Amino acid sequence: MNTVHGQHWLRRWAAVIWQVIGAVNIRAKILGIVLGLVVLIGVAATIEVRLLLEQTLTNQAYEHSVAVARDMAARATDLTLMRDYYGLFRLLRDTQANNPDLRYAFVIDSEGTIIAHTFGTGFPVGLRDANTVTANEHHRSVLLTTDEGDIWDIAVPIFDGRAGIARVGLSLATREQTVAAVTGQLLITTIMAAAVGITAAALLTWILTRPILQLVELTKAVASGDFSRRAQRWANDEIGKLTDAFNAMSEALAQAERERAEREQMRAQYVTQIITAQEEERKRIARELHDSTSQALTSLLIGLRSLADRHHSPELRRQVDDLRGIVGQVLHDLHALARQLRPSVLDDLGLAAAIQRYVADCRARSGLTIDLAMPDLTDERLDPALETALYRIVQEALTNVIRHAHATTASVVIERRNGHLRAIIEDNGCGFDPASLSGDGHLGLNGIRERAALLNGQLIIESAPGSGTTLYVEFPLPATNEERHEQHSVGR
Amino acid sequence: MSSILLVDDHAVLRAGLRLLLESQPDMVVVGEAEDARTAITQATTLQPDLILLDLSLTNSSGLAAIQSLRAAAPQARILVLTMHDDEGYVRQALAAGAHGYVLKRAADAELIAAIRAVLRGELYIHPALTRRLLEDILPQPQPTNPWESLSEREREVLVLVARGYTAAEIASQLNLSPKTVETYRTRGMEKLGLRSRAALVQFALDHNLLAPT
Numbered sequence: 001m002n003t004v005h006g007q008h009w010l011r012r013w014a015a016v017i018w019q020v021i022g023a024v025n026i027r028a029k030i031l032g033i034v035l036g037l038v039v040l041i042g043v044a045a046t047i048e049v050r051l052l053l054e055q056t057l058t059n060q061a062y063e064h065s066v067a068v069a070r071d072m073a074a075r076a077t078d079l080t081l082m083r084d085y086y087g088l089f090r091l092l093r094d095t096q097a098n099n100p101d102l103r104y105a106f107v108i109d110s111e112g113t114i115i116a117h118t119f120g121t122g123f124p125v126g127l128r129d130a131n132t133v134t135a136n137e138h139h140r141s142v143l144l145t146t147d148e149g150d151i152w153d154i155a156v157p158i159f160d161g162r163a164g165i166a167r168v169g170l171s172l173a174t175r176e177q178t179v180a181a182v183t184g185q186l187l188i189t190t191i192m193a194a195a196v197g198i199t200a201a202a203l204l205t206w207i208l209t210r211p212i213l214q215l216v217e218l219t220k221a222v223a224s225g226d227f228s229r230r231a232q233r234w235a236n237d238e239i240g241k242l243t244d245a246f247n248a249m250s251e252a253l254a255q256a257e258r259e260r261a262e263r264e265q266m267r268a269q270y271v272t273q274i275i276t277a278q279e280e281e282r283k284r285i286a287r288e289l290h291d292s293t294s295q296a297l298t299s300l301l302i303g304l305r306s307l308a309d310r311h312h313s314p315e316l317r318r319q320v321d322d323l324r325g326i327v328g329q330v331l332h333d334l335h336a337l338a339r340q341l342r343p344s345v346l347d348d349l350g351l352a353a354a355i356q357r358y359v360a361d362c363r364a365r366s367g368l369t370i371d372l373a374m375p376d377l378t379d380e381r382l383d384p385a386l387e388t389a390l391y392r393i394v395q396e397a398l399t400n401v402i403r404h405a406h407a408t409t410a411s412v413v414i415e416r417r418n419g420h421l422r423a424i425i426e427d428n429g430c431g432f433d434p435a436s437l438s439g440d441g442h443l444g445l446n447g448i449r450e451r452a453a454l455l456n457g458q459l460i461i462e463s464a465p466g467s468g469t470t471l472y473v474e475f476p477l478p479a480t481n482e483e484r485h486e487q488h489s490v491g492r
Numbered sequence: 493m494s495s496i497l498l499v500d501d502h503a504v505l506r507a508g509l510r511l512l513l514e515s516q517p518d519m520v521v522v523g524e525a526e527d528a529r530t531a532i533t534q535a536t537t538l539q540p541d542l543i544l545l546d547l548s549l550t551n552s553s554g555l556a557a558i559q560s561l562r563a564a565a566p567q568a569r570i571l572v573l574t575m576h577d578d579e580g581y582v583r584q585a586l587a588a589g590a591h592g593y594v595l596k597r598a599a600d601a602e603l604i605a606a607i608r609a610v611l612r613g614e615l616y617i618h619p620a621l622t623r624r625l626l627e628d629i630l631p632q633p634q635p636t637n638p639w640e641s642l643s644e645r646e647r648e649v650l651v652l653v654a655r656g657y658t659a660a661e662i663a664s665q666l667n668l669s670p671k672t673v674e675t676y677r678t679r680g681m682e683k684l685g686l687r688s689r690a691a692l693v694q695f696a697l698d699h700n701l702l703a704p705t
């Protein structure tokens with residue numbers, strides 16, 4: 001139970017830590033590692049050295065104090081026995097003079113009286129009983145903690161205890177100073193090492209991340225379709241290899257893109273040729289029907305009329321009238337056929353007239369209500385290719401409305417806006433899902449898209465099942481003189 | 493006796509016309525031409541009472557020739573005889589100075605009557621075309637202006653629709669969903685009694701709503 005709980009917590013923490021680490025960038029990661037290592041090693045070394053040094057110095061001080069105390073005790077033997085207090089006092093003073101760490105020294109006689117000491121006037125209370133030594137002992141030591149710092153107090157028996165006890169107190173202050181100095185030195189070294197380490201790490205990460213950042217930027221360029229740029233190779237390491245691979249990929253993409261553009265251009269040229277040829281052919285046939293065939297039939301019609309005028313037999317007149325009726329019908333049909341192929345209005349009178357005519361025909365043919373608005377189309381002629389394309393597009397769109405939409409009302413709008421010509425064909429019919437249009441079979445809408453694209457135009461379809469259909473076809477128009485002028489003056 | 497000049501690029505048709513016209517007691521064909529240049533020279537020298545003119549001539553358009561013919565023979569009446577039944581041609585022919593417009597497919601029945609009418613100084617236009625021409629001229633009944641009764645949003649949407657923006661464009665421009673745009677549009681059009689986008693564009697033009705802002 002408890003362990004399950006523990007694992008759960010562990011995983012949560014691991015996740016949190018990974019989130020934090022994962023979120024910072026590589027530079028911060030490497031800097032963090034370097035800084036962490038240097039500080040860790042520095043602090044650990046400092047503590048270790050400090051402990052060792054402290055121990056060594058303490059031992060040294062201890063042995064030194066023992067040696068001093070024993071030496072003093074040996075030399076104090078005679079003086080104590082002879083009760084030469086002045087000699088004892090001088091001995092104590094000399095010893096103190098020779099050992100700067102010596103805080104104090106004093107001698108106790110066998111009765112326990114202090115017979116000489118280095119304290120001048122007052123002897124500290126309790127110091128006498130703080131340490132003692134038995135006769136058969138070599139020495140005895142006690143570490144005293146005083147307000148002047150730690151002091152080793154050493155007691156040594158004089159003349160095997162028969163003459164008394166010699167006591168010295170050695171301060172450990174020097175040791176503390178040394179330890180502090182060494183620690184300070186070590187910390188400074190650590191900080192300097194950290195500074196050097198951070199500088200080196202920053203340099204390293206810069207070297208590491210520069211090519212990566214460059215690659216990131218170039219990858220973005222590739223994503224947005226610019227295959228022309230190449231990454232610079234900085235070093236012969238893994239990143240260098242990545243750079244090579246990236247450059248090779250860019251090159252391959254650029255090549256593929258060039259080929260695709262070439263193919264696309266060839267295809268567009270080809271389609272333009274086909275469309276132009278088709279229009280030309282239709283025009284030729286329409287003209288032929290119009291000019292030769294129709295004229296011949298008209299001649300026939302007039303000939304029949306003259307025939308009827310000159311003969312008065314009712315039987316003959318009736319037959320001639322029948323024939324005239326047939327010829328008239330054929331003429332009418334021929335004319336309609338010619339217009340379907342290619343309306344001469346489009347060439348002679350322009351887009352507006354042709355569309356007006358076509359819409360009128362559609363109304364008559366289908367019974368559909370079709371509204372038409374072309375507010376910006378004047379008698380001014382547009383580029384013939386554009387006129388033909390727009391005419392065919394309106395034709396195809398209205399054909400679709402009649403064929404598929406089951407609409408009651410349709411409308412055709414042609415407007416000019418922002419240097420563009422926009423044709424909008426709309427119906428209130430059943431609608432359809434434009435996304436469901438696949439390329440195959442449906443040549444109508446795809447044909448519109450294709451024709452538009454050839455003239456840098458585009459088709460937008462807005463429709464949904466149950467809510468009517470709107471086709472927007474937009475073409476850029478060459479700038480008019482005024483617009484060009486305006487652009488020019490804005491440019492300056 | 494009325495003198496007539498035949499202008500048509502089709503020889504057989506000219507022969508047939510000549511036969512038909514000369515069978516009339518009061519008409520005489522004084523000349524024939526198959527292109528605009530010859531026609532103008534002929535008209536200058538012959539000064540006919542009537543020129544029967546086809547609109548598609550060899551190498552040139554009859555429409556373009558009408559004015560020159562009027563100048564060459566100012567008192568001659570010009571009757572257009574053509575295949576084209578678009579009112580655009582009719583309008584242009586009349587604007588250039590023609591006095592009549594007959595369709596070839598009705599030539600057998602109407603031509604003689606048309607010639608007589610034009611010679612009498614009347615204007616003759618093929619009846620089916622006359623209606624279409626007049627439809628443009630007759631004033632449309634104007635409903636009272638309900639534009640003011642629309643809400644602000646409905647007006648904004650309708651103006652953009654009339655300007656030709658897609659529903660998606662309007663939606664993003666006004667920060668609405670396409671569905672809401674559709675609702676505003678439908679409601680606004682209903683209030684205005686308009687049945688289609690083209691009708692809306694016409695309405696906007698008539699009420700001067702498309703002026704650049």
Ligand SMILES: Nc1ncnc2c1ncn2[C@@H]1O[C@H](COP(=O)(O)OP(=O)(O)O)[C@@H](O)[C@H]1O
Pocket residue numbers: 400401403404405427429430431432437441442443444445446469
């Ligand atoms: N105005 C419209 N209303 C409803 N459906 C339409 C409309 N226009 C096109 N469609 C749908 O889109 C399909 C593709 O049209 P199109 O590309 O013209 O091919 P086709 O007319 O030969 O079927 C049609 O089959 C029809 O289902």
Ligand SMILES: [Mg+2]
Pocket residue numbers: 396399400443444445
């Ligand atoms: Mg279709």
